[in-house]
Amino acid sequence: MIGWLSRKPRKDRADMTSTEPLRLMRQEQLDRLGSEQYDMIIVGGGITGVYAALDASLRGYRVAVIEKDDFASGTSSKSSKMVHGGLRYIEQGNLGLVRHSLHERQRLRRNARHLVQRLPFLFPILERDGVFDKRLSKAFESLLWTYDMAGGWREGILHQKLTAAEVLSHCPTFKEEGLLGGFLYFDARVDDARLTLAVARTAAFHGATVINHAKAIEVTRNPHGKVDGVIVQAGQQEIRARAGVVIMATGVWLRDWNGAKKGDEPALHVRPAKGVHVAVPWLKVRNDCTVTIPVPGRSRRATITRWGNVSYLGTTDEDYEGDLDDVYCTRRELDFLLEGARSALKTDLHAEDVVGSIAGCRPLVGPPGGKTLEIKRNHEIRVAEDGLVTIVGGKLTTSRHMAEQTIDAAQQVIGQRNPCQTKKAYILGAAGYDPQAIVASGGMSAHLGERYGTEARFVSDLMQASPALLTPIVEGLPYTEAEVLYAARHELAGTVEDVLSRRMRTRLMARDASANAAARVGQILQAELGLAPSTITQQVNDYLAAIKHEKSVLMGDKE
Numbered sequence: 001m002i003g004w005l006s007r008k009p010r011k012d013r014a015d016m017t018s019t020e021p022l023r024l025m026r027q028e029q030l031d032r033l034g035s036e037q038y039d040m041i042i043v044g045g046g047i048t049g050v051y052a053a054l055d056a057s058l059r060g061y062r063v064a065v066i067e068k069d070d071f072a073s074g075t076s077s078k079s080s081k082m083v084h085g086g087l088r089y090i091e092q093g094n095l096g097l098v099r100h101s102l103h104e105r106q107r108l109r110r111n112a113r114h115l116v117q118r119l120p121f122l123f124p125i126l127e128r129d130g131v132f133d134k135r136l137s138k139a140f141e142s143l144l145w146t147y148d149m150a151g152g153w154r155e156g157i158l159h160q161k162l163t164a165a166e167v168l169s170h171c172p173t174f175k176e177e178g179l180l181g182g183f184l185y186f187d188a189r190v191d192d193a194r195l196t197l198a199v200a201r202t203a204a205f206h207g208a209t210v211i212n213h214a215k216a217i218e219v220t221r222n223p224h225g226k227v228d229g230v231i232v233q234a235g236q237q238e239i240r241a242r243a244g245v246v247i248m249a250t251g252v253w254l255r256d257w258n259g260a261k262k263g264d265e266p267a268l269h270v271r272p273a274k275g276v277h278v279a280v281p282w283l284k285v286r287n288d289c290t291v292t293i294p295v296p297g298r299s300r301r302a303t304i305t306r307w308g309n310v311s312y313l314g315t316t317d318e319d320y321e322g323d324l325d326d327v328y329c330t331r332r333e334l335d336f337l338l339e340g341a342r343s344a345l346k347t348d349l350h351a352e353d354v355v356g357s358i359a360g361c362r363p364l365v366g367p368p369g370g371k372t373l374e375i376k377r378n379h380e381i382r383v384a385e386d387g388l389v390t391i392v393g394g395k396l397t398t399s400r401h402m403a404e405q406t407i408d409a410a411q412q413v414i415g416q417r418n419p420c421q422t423k424k425a426y427i428l429g430a431a432g433y434d435p436q437a438i439v440a441s442g443g444m445s446a447h448l449g450e451r452y453g454t455e456a457r458f459v460s461d462l463m464q465a466s467p468a469l470l471t472p473i474v475e476g477l478p479y480t481e482a483e484v485l486y487a488a489r490h491e492l493a494g495t496v497e498d499v500l501s502r503r504m505r506t507r508l509m510a511r512d513a514s515a516n517a518a519a520r521v522g523q524i525l526q527a528e529l530g531l532a533p534s535t536i537t538q539q540v541n542d543y544l545a546a547i548k549h550e551k552s553v554l555m556g557d558k559e
Contacts, residue, residue, distance in 0.1 A: 021458040022205050022428065024492050029211045030234055036209070038062045038243035040410050041230055043216045045069075046076035047196045047396055049249035051403035051422070053210065054203040058421035059407065063208045064241065065200065066232055068215035070498045072196035074324075075251050076396065077502050078360025080275065080314055081305065082290075083108055083116055083397050084187035085151060090143055095150060097378060101397045102151025105188055108397070109155075112195055112427040113435060114453030118155060119189040119305070120289035124167050124344075127178035131294045131301050134180060144185050152185065159185035171287040171304075173345045184289070189305070192396060193502040194451060195427075197491060202428045212492055214239075219246055219388060227387040244414040247406060248390040251363040252324055268380055268392050272361035273317030276329040278337055278554075279356040279508050284347050285311040295340035302340040309476070310355060310509050313337040320361050328553040329357040356508040357554055365393040381406055387413045429453025447478045459486050474506045474517045484521050488528040496521050496539040497546070511547055518543045 040056050042049045045067025053065035067073070085102040089095075108116045124130065125137050144152075144159040152158070160183070167182040168174055204210045214234040222228040229242040250257060252272040290305040304313050315337065320327065334351055341349050365380050379394030379402050391406040404420045411417055433453040441449070448456035462482040463470050469482035487493035487503035499521050501507040506514035522536040 021455060021486075021490050022201055023490055024201070024204055024210070026211070026213075026492060026494060029209050029492075030214070030237065030239065032209045033064055033066070033211060033214075033232065033241050034239040036062060036064075038064050038209075038229075038241065039414060039416075040064075040245050040247060040407075041066070041241055041243040042247045042249055043230065044249035044251060044253070045071040045196070045200065045210075045212055046074055046249065046251050047072065047192070047199065047399040048251070048391060048394065048402050048406070049247075050196055050200040050203060050210070051399045052247060052249060052391070052406045053208045054199055054206065054425070055400075055403045055407045055420060055422050056410070057203050057206040057208040058425060059411075059418040061416075061418075063203070064243070065203065065208060065210050066214045066216055066230070066241075067212045070212045070495070070502060071200050071210075071492070072193040072502055074253070075360045075362060076196045077193035078275075078277075078327075078358045079192045079362075079396050080277070080303070081189050081192055081307070082119070082187060083190050084121075085147060085397070086395075087143065087147060087185075090146055090150075094378075095146070097398075098147065099150045100401070101395070102147075102154060104398050104401055106151075106154045107400060107423060108190070108195075109188060111400075111422075111425060111430055112190070112198065113430050114433045114450060115195050115198060115427070115430075116188050116190045117435070117450075119187055120170070121185050121187055122162075122167065122170055122182055122287075122289050122291045123184075124174060124182040124291070124293075125180045126294075127180060129178075129294060129296055131292055137180075137183075141183065144183055147185065152187075155186045155188075157186050159183055170289050171285070171291050171345075173284075173286055173347045174291070175344060175346055189290075189307075190396070191451075191505065193505070195396075197502070198427045198429060201491065202425075205428060210492070212498075213494055221386060225386055227384075245410045246388055247410055248388065249392075249406070251392065252361045254363070254390065254392055256324060268365055268382055268390060270392055271364040271366050272320045272324065273364050274320035274327060274359060274361050275315055275317050276333045276337070276359040277312045277314035277357065277508075278329060278334060278354045279307075279310040279312045280341075280349055280353050281355065282306055282309050282311045284349060284353060285341075285345065287311055291344075293340050293344035295336065296343050302337055304341065307505075308509060312508070313341055317362055317364070324361060327359045327361060328550055329359045330553055331556050333359075334554055351555055354554065356511040357550060358508055362395075363392050379405075381409050383409050383413065389413065429455040444478065444480075451483075458490070459483060462486060473520060474500075474504070474510055475513045477504075477506055477510055477513070479504045479506065481520070481524060484524045485528060488525050493525070494529065496525065496536075496543045499525070500543065507547070511550070515544055515547050 039061040040063045042065040056063035083105050085098040089098045148158045162182040164179045200210045214232050216230045217233050218231040220229045227246045232239040255270040382390045389410050394402045471481045473479050493499050493503050496518050500514045518540045522540045526536045
């Protein structure tokens, strides 16, 4: 028995409140990683990895989660931002996944209520060239009834059939010609990066070691050939971390993992599927929900979702075989999105209107061949003969359940059995949070509430102590210097990129304005973390270079 229950989780307090915010010190976390004997080490700080760390910590295990870049820096910050059952999966005949996803959606709506909000989805019905033929509208309504009965009802509202005028009330720029009406149904949305971060911090609250910017370069094995830990590279420091079981939760990066035993065939075949989103000013669209639009001459569809003062256009997945650390929206993909928007809306969108973009790869599990749309979004877990546990596939909505099953499998390796505790486990900031009261308060209170929940008071404490921190950090957006300080002090933000791309979503919502803020963010990080001036200069230059590269790919010649 390797340290099992030697670190008790914090007492399960329903409100999880305290007078002081959780403070995470990077060096302290690294020191723990090198000195403690863990029951479980998780490689990968996306939503699956951090939820597995939370699950393990709540079961009473010593657990560490390590991430080579930043929490959610990969797929988990570049998703569609939707928490949903997935109508498409009913079309695939995968009703079981839909039913289960809708159940998990409601758990997230409760357990992370400050981050996960209801989102209406609108399907317009057109005379011709719509997402589906008008003659199929009755069949589509039957599909929506199936969705409601599978668990959509848990949101407390069923789908609605809309008139043409009602469609236009939700999206005034939609073209009226040929518009017959529409359907509205309800799911949810989330800031995926902040959800991932919040889960990681909650795991730390319950005793887990959580470390970003630390790369696992090798899985180690004992003289009997069984996995017994990992070797981690953290800057110039190399750490030998020991554990009873190692869990690979690296998502699409499993494709390129070179730390496996030589000669081993991969246990799971990962098929990266690229998706892209671009942000445009909301006034160009004026939608209050997610609108699904057809793209003439294409079998794929696009969606337009409002988020603050932008609307972002996104696509479904396509195969991707390139560099997983260099995934960007291309000009061809941008033109596809703009073509769809212009064909459906009374607005003249151009490439120059785009204020930000993201591109990421979903880790599908399946062999080559066939369309990615036809591959089921289930996850798979494998336990190798040497005890290495691998989890891949699935989707953000089902991350809690994926983590539960992953820790169930890891327990078998170390010979223990403790029940899962995450079904009703609040994420930090959620317990006691009242969305209606926060929204009614308006202004900065609403902004902070939807990002931090009940922990918003800690950010406002910084503002009260130093009113200068009320200064906006990015022009045109509500983020303040206090939030930069809080990110460095309490959210393990160590770089300019960490702050502007994930602790805040400024790179997606106002890419060029965020570039102008990079130097000031660097100054705050330097003062708080004691970083060398040369380090900050390099971070700022790296951020500006990344934006320049993103824009050059986005605005470049057609492929």
